[in-house]
Amino acid sequence: MAQGRTIETLVQESTPAIIAGKLRHAIGYGELTPGTRLGEADLAQQLGVSRGPLREAMQRLTQEGLLTSIRNRGLFVASLGEDDVRDIYFARTAVEMAALGRVMAGDNAAAAERLLEPVAEMDRASANHDAAGVGEADISFHEALVELASSPRLSRMHTTLLTQTRMCITALQETYPEPDGRVAEHTEIAETVRAGETGAAHELLQAHMDDAVTRLLSGAPGLL
Amino acid sequence: MAQGRTIETLVQESTPAIIAGKLRHAIGYGELTPGTRLGEADLAQQLGVSRGPLREAMQRLTQEGLLTSIRNRGLFVASLGEDDVRDIYFARTAVEMAALGRVMAGDNAAAAERLLEPVAEMDRASANHDAAGVGEADISFHEALVELASSPRLSRMHTTLLTQTRMCITALQETYPEPDGRVAEHTEIAETVRAGETGAAHELLQAHMDDAVTRLLSGAPGLL
DNA sequence: CAACTCTACTTTGTCAACAATTCTACAAGG
DNA sequence: CCTTGTAGAATTGTTGACAAAGTAGAGTTG
Numbered sequence: 001m002a003q004g005r006t007i008e009t010l011v012q013e014s015t016p017a018i019i020a021g022k023l024r025h026a027i028g029y030g031e032l033t034p035g036t037r038l039g040e041a042d043l044a045q046q047l048g049v050s051r052g053p054l055r056e057a058m059q060r061l062t063q064e065g066l067l068t069s070i071r072n073r074g075l076f077v078a079s080l081g082e083d084d085v086r087d088i089y090f091a092r093t094a095v096e097m098a099a100l101g102r103v104m105a106g107d108n109a110a111a112a113e114r115l116l117e118p119v120a121e122m123d124r125a126s127a128n129h130d131a132a133g134v135g136e137a138d139i140s141f142h143e144a145l146v147e148l149a150s151s152p153r154l155s156r157m158h159t160t161l162l163t164q165t166r167m168c169i170t171a172l173q174e175t176y177p178e179p180d181g182r183v184a185e186h187t188e189i190a191e192t193v194r195a196g197e198t199g200a201a202h203e204l205l206q207a208h209m210d211d212a213v214t215r216l217l218s219g220a221p222g223l224l
Numbered sequence: 225m226a227q228g229r230t231i232e233t234l235v236q237e238s239t240p241a242i243i244a245g246k247l248r249h250a251i252g253y254g255e256l257t258p259g260t261r262l263g264e265a266d267l268a269q270q271l272g273v274s275r276g277p278l279r280e281a282m283q284r285l286t287q288e289g290l291l292t293s294i295r296n297r298g299l300f301v302a303s304l305g306e307d308d309v310r311d312i313y314f315a316r317t318a319v320e321m322a323a324l325g326r327v328m329a330g331d332n333a334a335a336a337e338r339l340l341e342p343v344a345e346m347d348r349a350s351a352n353h354d355a356a357g358v359g360e361a362d363i364s365f366h367e368a369l370v371e372l373a374s375s376p377r378l379s380r381m382h383t384t385l386l387t388q389t390r391m392c393i394t395a396l397q398e399t400y401p402e403p404d405g406r407v408a409e410h411t412e413i414a415e416t417v418r419a420g421e422t423g424a425a426h427e428l429l430q431a432h433m434d435d436a437v438t439r440l441l442s443g444a445p446g447l448l
Numbered sequence: 449c450a451a452c453t454c455t456a457c458t459t460t461g462t463c464a465a466c467a468a469t470t471c472t473a474c475a476a477g478g
Numbered sequence: 479c480c481t482t483g484t485a486g487a488a489t490t491g492t493t494g495a496c497a498a499a500g501t502a503g504a505g506t507t508g
Contacts, residue, residue, distance in 0.1 A: 094323075
């Protein structure tokens with residue numbers, strides 16, 4: 001991302017893109033909870049922009065599936081039911097399995113090193129009993145995995161899915177279990193990558209995903 | 225989609241969504257070729273809407289990656305280089321392989337029937353020497369495959385990828401080879417699904433995708 | 449003759465006002 | 479008492495106009 005240039009790139013990204021990023025963050029971290037109605041006038045004033053650019057940004061998020069639009073009634077933060085949780089992880093599995101396959105066709109050692117960075121961060125956060133930090137490092141691990149596949153389209157799709165994953169995690173933060181197990185799980189995946197054991201790595205990742213779903217759903221009897 | 229109701233649903237989709245659909249179609253079918261600059265005033269008048277809704281629609285397509293935005297200079301139809309073609313098919317493979325896996329965990333016979341519908345259409349078009357029709361049926365086959373997985377997120381991601389696939393096909397329509405082979409290929413996949421031969425189906429689909437890439441790239445020495 | 453500068457034009461980015469629709473509250477009737 | 483109809487208020491959808499940035503061309507200068 002930030003390529004240490006002498007002069008920072010002049011071409012700034014468009015205003016709607018910036019606003020969309022802020023909204024995406026707010027939604028992912030629970031500042032805007034599912035079902036919330038996004039009043040244009042309020043939001044615009046809050047963000048210091050006019051309604052025009054804000055509406056453009058919201059269209060982006062609608063396209064991503066983070067907002068649902070009802071004509072003449074406004075835009076709402078998408079609600080996630082049990083089916084949605086299952087679908088999010090199903091789609092994530094599809095994306096990350098493909099990424100894993102491509103990564104393991106390349107330099108396994110380098111990939112493992114890269115993957116162990118967020119694991120170390122997770123370990124650190126775990127030692128500090130920082131539940132949010134553990135969650136964030138978890139996300140970083142999977143983000144790194146997909147980045148390593150260097151597929152722009154896979155990464156783009158994954159970004160949306162990760163935002164929705166954050167929504168799930170934020171909404172059910174109490175569900176977070178023993179962090180030591182998570183550190184071990186991720187370490188194991190990284191080490192399997194290093195060893196080049198393709199089949200095992202895929203199985204571990206699949207199990208990791210299935211675990212997450214059952215954990216989330218067992219902790220969420222009602223919908224989000 | 226169309227659920228034969230007595231009274232059709234009253235809530236119409238938002239204007240930006242409609243416009244985005246039209247633009248997506250125009251881009252997919254080559255009415256707007258890669259690199260084209262989209263002047264707002266012209267397009268708005270041409271579509272019979274004002275600049276506001278049009279801008280909102282274009283933000284959607286930008287989010288999808290169909291348009292690239294350069295601040296203060298306008299929006300351009302995304303150009304597809306060789307790397308993009310490879311990436312499109314890599315992402316499509318990820319999505320469709322996952323869909324295939326889920327489909328084959330269900331009713332294989334029903335799935336095969338559904339998949340053979342576009343194959344029949346392809347055969348018909350092939351008999352009429354209708355190259356475009358063959359291509360469209362090809363797309364329909366893969367669309368049906370993903371629909372059968374009934375995963376909203378996978379379908380959404382796939383829609384974008386199919387638009388980009390159409391761009392490739394449209395840009396290199398001359399590359400289309402003997403349609404008989406294509407009919408056979410798709411038939412084989414559908415029949416393998418019916419037989420429940422999971423491993424074989426995945427291998428066939430993978431080969432099908434790889435073929436498509438090599439065919440597209442061999443026919444496209446220059447970029448699109 | 450090439451390169452630079454300045455001017456005018458076109459286009460995008462942003463904003464504020466108007467029109468249309470929906471929600472809320474309240475009153476009337478069965 | 480519940481349902482139905484009707485105003486008012488608030489919000490979204492759309493349009494048009496203004497300001498900023500970029501582009502193209504002619505003119506000038508080395």
